[in-house]
Amino acid sequence: MAPHEYGFMKACYSVNETLTLLSIGRTSLYDLVKRGDLKPAKLGKKTLFYASDLAALLTKLREPKAGRTPDAGSAVPAIP
Numbered sequence: 001m002a003p004h005e006y007g008f009m010k011a012c013y014s015v016n017e018t019l020t021l022l023s024i025g026r027t028s029l030y031d032l033v034k035r036g037d038l039k040p041a042k043l044g045k046k047t048l049f050y051a052s053d054l055a056a057l058l059t060k061l062r063e064p065k066a067g068r069t070p071d072a073g074s075a076v077p078a079i080p
Contacts, residue, residue, distance in 0.1 A: 001059050003051035012041065012048040021054065032057070 013021060019029055032038040037057055041048045 001055050003055040006051075006055050006058055008051035008054060010051060012050055013054065015047050015049075018049045018054065022057075 008021070015026070015029065019026060022029070029038070033040055037060070038049060038053055041050060
């Protein structure tokens with residue numbers, strides 16, 4: 001999806017803006033960077049995240065995990 005389809009209005013977002021947009025904490029954001037799910041860009045001392053990268057992350061999160069059905073683990077076992 002394109003960034004504007006997620007409501008992103010700017011090309012890049014600061015760390016604090018990204019935390020607000022994704023509704024996550026700083027540790028979770030840094031974990032996403034460490035895993036390679038998000039790539040930060042530096043402009044001097046400022047760390048930015050491209051809206052296109054944020055949109056790609058959100059799109060990826062919507063995809064089902066490989067080898068799992070969407071409702072795996074949510075089925076209630078039958079009682080004999």
